[in-house]
Amino acid sequence: MSRLTDLIAQAKERDLELGRELEREFKVLSARRSFGLNFERHRPENVELPGRPLRKGDKVRVLPPRGSTTKGDQRLWKVLRIESENGMRLARLELIGVADPESASVAVDDLVVVAEFRDYIYPGLVSTGKVERGGDKPFHTVINGENFYALEALTYTHRGRIDAIYIDPPYNSGASDWKYNNNYVGEDDLYRHSKWLAFMERRLLVARQLLKPSGALIVTIDEHEVRRLGLLLEQTLEGFTIQQVTIVINPKGVTQGYLSRVEEYAFFCFGPECKIYPGDDDLLTSKDSTTSDDGYSRPRWKGLLRSGDEAERKDREQMFYPIWINPKTKRILKAGKYLPLGEEPDFNVKDEEGNVAVWPVRKDLTLGRWGIGVYTFNDLVKKGYVSLGAYDKKRKSWGLSYLSEQLRKEIDEGTLVVLGRDPNTGVADVVYEGAATRKVRTVWHRTSHDAGAYGTDLVGKLLGNGRAFPFPKSLYAVEDALRIIIRGKPDAVVLDFFSGSGTTAHAVMRLNRQDGGRRQSICVTNNEVRSSEQYALKAENLRPGDEEWERHGICEYITKPRIAAAITGRTPDDQVIDGDYKFTDTFPIADGFEENAEFFTLTYETPVSVSHNRAFARIAPLLWMRAGSKGRRIETLPDEGWEVVDTYGLLVNLDKSAAFCQAVGSNGTIGIVYIVTDDDRRFQSVVRHLPDAVEPVRLYESYLNNFRFSMGR
Incomplete structure (x- = not known):
């Protein structure tokens, strides 16, 4: 139910006649249609946080009994206090959002914390593992958490610093591929499209703040929401140039209705200062070309x-x-x-x-x-x-x-030109017009973009042991999409907040290998267990938060092991991966990549614990990410009162500022320093002794202020 209809229902309970009058007026207004995309902004989403410790004041749901396959009580309760009774921890609860509050006493183990999108969050990160093969290269990061909250966390670390965002959101096909407020959205849901639009709009508004003016957003979609998504992007990304690309992902076709569908779509949203980097392949016409030492790109005869x-x-x-x-x-x-x-x-x-x-x-x-x-x-x-x-x-x-008929047609069109002819043989030297690169077309038709062979089959090969992920993107299709945006940016930062199996991170690694780049990816995914597997796990007395349940989630079972396998060249069972990468840069998959990656879980902190240094261990990864995700991280508060690592420094005891500033000044790789103080005058005093090129950040004032504001709600 939308927020307005929910409020009208509440009004009816208090004053039936007033409620009916409001409902009549609402129907008149909703029948009007102004120019553009109109949809209902449904009541803000909420997300369950299994495993998060219970605190006084939390909002919670009561879980169904273990072994039950029913959905359970979806009402929200507020924790008034937590008590111990006969050796059991009990929470005293009060029902939220009703005229006559209802009270209950429930075992803490039978409750799950719920975060509503209207609530402020104070995020942290806990490392759950890493893979290191890249020396001093920056780390690719994977964040397990609700992607809206992860995006808000990134407003502190990467606001205006992302070069490219690539997302493959749920397609809203009606096949239980996504949830809204803990409910799978099926094709019979009357609000299916408006829920999806509200869901996407909230995330796009925050994502826009992360992009550089020279950056670009790429969103893939199929026929279910392509028309509505196009309008939504136009409304949320003012000033961007938006183009729609058609990509053939299944040449065999899938029969739907009267015709056989072979394609999906990608919206390329170019920022106001974005410049693209054409490739050696326009992804539609001639399939093969080579670039010679003279700088010209030539087709293969x-x-x-x-x-x-x-x-x-x-x-x-x-x-x-x-x-x-x-x-x-x-x-x-x-x-x-x-x-x-x-x-x-x-x-x-x-x-x-x-x-x-x-x-x-x-x-x-x-x-x-x-x-x-x-x-x-x-x-x-x-x-x-x-x-x-x-x-x-x-x-x-x-x-x-x-020269094939297609290449001869391209000569007639001017895409190919005859540069000259061999004086002895008379054979034409045919090159692509303009330069060694070609402008990518808006229709892509390449064997390498087959989602079956180079998505599903490749992921299965990387993971081994029968692990599978539904409908992953072709690795090479994602690689080709990103190449347009970041080919000339060897230090680019790429974000994917619907990461799924981790194809985006994999594609960034391949691009790095091709030109020696040091690009890094940030991937966000949750640890949702597939709907088809939840029934069996519940029947085994498991539920979210249990170790065995979480082990089957997307992040733990697919994303993390897939990225680790790509880097190491070995499956999660430590088996050498057979086969070769194809097309651009052919080499054995078993060679892996000289890259680093670290995996994190998003946490939810309190402002009191943050401001009193009790949450530093969870805030530390955010400080490291803001400094570039490179080198060593300051994990704990330094005993000396300050510490300097590869790319940043931390000052806790301002009485040690002289030694700290001297250490920062003698280290040419420090780009940012964090100074912990509530006193702005002392903060400014330290700043005056720092090099001009170093960015000073005041903790925890900058962190808390960033998250006191509601981002994109």
């Missing part, structure tokens, strides 16, 4: 000898003909008449000038055929569109290649 089906001589009699060449100058002269099936070719025939005939002979030494007819071949020779390769002694034949 097609082999003239037919291969695959119907490639034998008998299949196309008129395409078995001799091609006359000059073996000294390697100039192609012309094609002769085709040889009827009843006649045998002469492999030693020469004319008076020493020119020889080339016949179509296959690798198994059987007679094949050429890929085009005599007339077309001779026309292409005149234009310089046929090239002679090396001589094959075994086959007594020469390699030949030509």
